[in-house]
Amino acid sequence: MFRLVQVLVVTLVVTLRPISGWITKNPSRPSISLRLVVDSITDAPQTATTAKQALLSLLSGRTDPVLCCPTSLEPLIKTELFLGTPDEKWSCSKFGTVYRRTGPYISLVPSNGASKPFWEKSLQEVVQTDTFRNPFTAFLYERGWRQGFANAGFPGIDAEFELLLDFFSAVVVDENKEAGNFPVMAGTVLDMSCGSGLMSRRLAKEGTLSKLISADFSEAMLLETNRRFEEEKKTAASLAFPELVRCDVACLPLGSGSIDGCHAGAALHCWPQLEEGLGEICRVLKPGGKFFATTFKKGAYGIPRQANSQGGASFRFFDVDELENLLREAGFSEVELNSLAKAALLHDVQNDSINQN
Numbered sequence: 001m002f003r004l005v006q007v008l009v010v011t012l013v014v015t016l017r018p019i020s021g022w023i024t025k026n027p028s029r030p031s032i033s034l035r036l037v038v039d040s041i042t043d044a045p046q047t048a049t050t051a052k053q054a055l056l057s058l059l060s061g062r063t064d065p066v067l068c069c070p071t072s073l074e075p076l077i078k079t080e081l082f083l084g085t086p087d088e089k090w091s092c093s094k095f096g097t098v099y100r101r102t103g104p105y106i107s108l109v110p111s112n113g114a115s116k117p118f119w120e121k122s123l124q125e126v127v128q129t130d131t132f133r134n135p136f137t138a139f140l141y142e143r144g145w146r147q148g149f150a151n152a153g154f155p156g157i158d159a160e161f162e163l164l165l166d167f168f169s170a171v172v173v174d175e176n177k178e179a180g181n182f183p184v185m186a187g188t189v190l191d192m193s194c195g196s197g198l199m200s201r202r203l204a205k206e207g208t209l210s211k212l213i214s215a216d217f218s219e220a221m222l223l224e225t226n227r228r229f230e231e232e233k234k235t236a237a238s239l240a241f242p243e244l245v246r247c248d249v250a251c252l253p254l255g256s257g258s259i260d261g262c263h264a265g266a267a268l269h270c271w272p273q274l275e276e277g278l279g280e281i282c283r284v285l286k287p288g289g290k291f292f293a294t295t296f297k298k299g300a301y302g303i304p305r306q307a308n309s310q311g312g313a314s315f316r317f318f319d320v321d322e323l324e325n326l327l328r329e330a331g332f333s334e335v336e337l338n339s340l341a342k343a344a345l346l347h348d349v350q351n352d353s354i355n356q357n
Contacts, residue, residue, distance in 0.1 A: 061091070066188060066211065067245070069097060070110045070253040102219075104226035105244035108253035109217070132195075132270065138220035141196040142228075149266060152296055160265065161202045164292045168261050184290050187260030190215060191242070192249055192281070193267035197225030200242050201232055203263075212242040213259075215249075222246055250276035254284040261290045268295040268323075269315045278330035291332075295323075 061079035068075050069092035076090040076099070090099040090106060099108055131137055137145070150156060155163075168184040185208045191200045194214040203212055216222050222244050233239050247253050249264075250273035262281050271277045281291055298317040318326075 063093065064090070066213070066254055066258045067106075067108065067243075068253055068255045068258075069094065069099075070108050070247065070251045071095070071097065073255070075255065076253075102246070103223065105219075105222040105246050107246040109246055109248055110251055132216075132218040133220055135220040135223075138196060138218065138224040141221070141224065142198055146195070146198065146266070154266070154294065157198050157202075157265075160294060161199060164199070164263060165206070167292050168290060184261035185209060187211075187286075188258065189213070189261045189263065190254065190259050190284070192262055192264045193217075193270065194225055195221050195265070197228050197242075199263055199265050200225060201228065201239075204229075204240055204242060205232075205236065207238070207240070212240070213245055213254075214242040215245040215247050217246065217248055219246060249273075249280060252280040252284055256283050257286045257289075259284050259289060260286055261292070264291070264293040266294050266296075268293055269317055271316075274316065275326060275330065278326060278332075282331035 061077040063075045064078050067090070072092055072094045074092055074094035077093050078088070078090050081087045088101045088106075090108075091097065099106060146157065154160070165185070168189070170183060185206060187209065188211040189203060189209055191197075191203065191212065191214045194200050194216050197214055200212060200214040203209060214222070214225055216225070226241075226244060229239070229241050233241075245253065249271055262285060264281075268274060268277075285291065296315070296317045298319055
């Protein structure tokens with residue numbers, strides 16, 4: 001039995017309508033360049049018409065089944081060219097706003113979410129957000145920072161992954177108690193506030209997901225996630241890289257009802273706009289989708305943390321009742337709380353009303 005002390009482990013299910021017939025698997029489409037497509041057209045026995053159609057399809061782009069414009073929530077059209085170096089852009093299908101890949105990740109932060117000068121930032125923004133945008137923090141995260149959470153009761157990333165895997169691997173059950181046949185681990189999963197990718201790498205190694213999105217607001221953390229995936233790739237050639245996305249949890253660039261599961265490890269206390277973030281996760285989950293998260297209870301490390309009207313003067317720690325109310329207000333319902341020592345585990349949180357936008 002894991003010893004969980006002063007830590008919250010949150011697992012959520014949102015059921016919005018009967019499950020039969022709603023599940024659609026969205027396998028990720030391979031990233032290809034213009035050069036590769038031309039080669040395939042040249043080598044394969046195709047008619048001139050099909051070759052032309054393939055080339056036009058590449059040049060005109062294709063709509064991503066999950067990612068969307070963070071402002072309009074309309075689908076993004078992805079186009080890729082190879083003009084000496086790969087050029088990848090994503091355009092809003094409604095307004096034409098263009099987003100481009102920055103190194104290994106695509107930045108889908110709204111223009112109004114651009115960084116403010118330091119002197120215009122609140123203490124909350126500096127502590128909860130800028131701390132993790134510092135490259136030094138990203139460097140330290142798996143070199144002692146995350147391991148230190150054991151002092152507050154976290155069981156460790158491997159134990160947390162086993163809990164997550166048990167939760168995500170179970171088949172979904174609708175309100176009529178009829179089991180579905182599509183576990184989250186066969187679908188699309190978002191690792192929100194992925195940090196250095198320590199949970200993303202474990203999810204990827206399972207090799208069962210159709211799509212994994214590793215998202216964070218911190219550029220430094222996304223670069224560290226990519227670096228660690230590249231290191232893992234040296235000894236695990238079949239390891240699939242996730243889609244790395246820079247975004248704000250309070251303004252997720254994902255379509256409504258587009259993902260099967262979401263993980264947010266040691267993250268809720270770092271979200272300046274927590275209520276909006278929880279609401280966004282509820283929006284993007286499919287009916288029957290699951291949410292697994294860990295965070296701190298008040299009193300962790302022996303220091304009480306009180307929230308102000310903006311969500312906390314520094315990191316936000318929670319009472320169990322407070323977090324339950326936040327989840328219900330975000331759209332989740334039927335919250336079942338299970339306590340172990342000073343820890344609280346939340347299981348099978350469901351919402352039987354339509355909550356998609």
